[in-house]
Amino acid sequence: MAQELIKDPYSFDFLALGPAMSERELEQGLLEHLRSLILELGKGFAFVGSQHHLEVGGQDYYLDLLFYHLRLRCFVIVELKIEDFRPEFAGKMNFYLSAVDAQLRHDSDAPSIGIILCKGKNEVIVEYALRDSTKPMGVAEYRLSAALPEPLQRELPTEAEFAREFPLMALVKLRIEVEREIRLLVADQTEAERPLALGPMLTELQRLGLAPQTADRLRNALQTMNPAAHGLDVESADASEATKVATAFLAELRAIRDSGSS
Template sequence: MYRDYVTIRSGTTTFQSTSLVSDRLLSAPQDYDDWLRHLKERIRTAQVRAALAVNQELLLLYWQIGRSILEQQQQEGWGTKVIERLAKDLRKEFPNIKGFSRSNLGYMKAFAEAYPDEAIVQRSVGKLPWRHNLALIDKLKTQEQRLWYAEKTVENGWSRDILVYQIESNLFQRQGGAITNFDRTLPQAQSDLANQLVKDPYSFEFLPLQENAQERELEQSLVTHIRDFLMELGVGFSFVGSQYYLEVDGEAYYLDLLFYHLKLRCFIVIDLKMGEFQPEYSGKMNFYVSAVDDLLRHSTDNPTIGLILCKSKSKTKAEYALRNLNTPIAVTTHRLPKALKENLPTVEQLEIEMNAAITELAEQAEQKSDTSDK
């Protein structure tokens, strides 16, 4: 090890001290940490790009194999047994490569059938792992929906389980289905994004609600299961609080739920209702949105949005209620747990039960009358 000798004189005595040159080499120069952090980011980015490139190349290979199987079956009239034979031959030739099972070759054929144009593999589906693509093939029938869910998965970083959940909860059909006045009350860019983010209905089937649940219990249950609630709301929602306190003109008011949306850059007030939408709900929400704008909104924030969540709604009533309001409000519905809905009788069931009860009472009365006559 190299040593740097330094001579120090004090009076008539000479001291000699040593320091390690290696210590100097190891001491970090100025801005070293920032430089190292930058290099780490570049390495991670390169790793991700390399993984994506390998994945895309693999999916392209799978598509080409599937397309070749289709062509041989269509042009040469080969049967389904050729897939079993091909699986054996490929595994024999490439024993260290996984993915050439009979079932996986069948999926490659389905993959090529689902996307006849090879260029599509270069899009969002090519950025997803193979198992994600299998879920898209198994659970969806149209290319439009497959591509939509694939794009959302890439955008939001969904795991396969989350992707399956979103498909099974019919997110495609629910997205952007609420009644709103966003087109008139928000700038176009924010209006378009807000309309895309609002669903109808919102699925609360993850909640353990009882049959006679009230609005306050619904709110508390959503807060307790805030992780699932945030996933259902979508990417960008940040929870601020429940029963959020506001003071207006010396009086206390409490917002059911208050969120801040990181993409919209605005507060979102949610009012929960267990029944059907009523016109007066929009007036109350208009008050809440105006108060949040004045008391909480920062000068750099976009206008606050109100979201009224009801068990059901009349489209006409909701449209009338929002028509002349200048604050951005959406009216949508929530879907309660299946167990809860199964416990609640429908109108038809009530009519059947009432008719049966009336018939039974009439028969009992008739029997009593016959007995008394005897």
């Protein structure tokens, strides 16, 4: 029955999950696309529940996904793994099948079936793990789509748009960090009212003798950074040069501040 029921691999192209997903995220994604999941599993599956609770020997256990197959007349347990198959997975599934057969299965039901869904598997290890098992279970792989689902593709920026916007975003972030570091350094040196704009603050820093050697280069870079901060387009070459200058200035500024506080 298990061989007849299980396909390999299962395709979860409808999910938008990265390689760093957790088992909980995989389960949640499948539940959010339950109709697509049932269509992929095949005809006859009826969803019973997720994290279905079982109590055995006074201890609590939870099944990832529990289905009932209307044609085979049996429960189907699906365990999700975000790693390659390991032999102990079969032992755990054997335990779950015994518990479901004892607690949920009716007299007219067929023995419950277990499906262990893994990221990958070694056929020899699977064969050895299941060779002497008396419970109907199988191991299958799942595949995630390398491409984003169409609805997400429409919502996200294109590669060209991202390439154009990212340098500006990085430049604006750098400008904010530079301004914050200058403000903190000037505040440590004087209690007088401090200028608010970045240009005058840089002048004040130079007056105090605390400006890095790259201060004049940063002043020139502000001609690119200020328009970017106001959402105006700047040339990519200018943005790249301003980013290099601001990064160097920021490193020198932090070194000066750290040496002054030590």
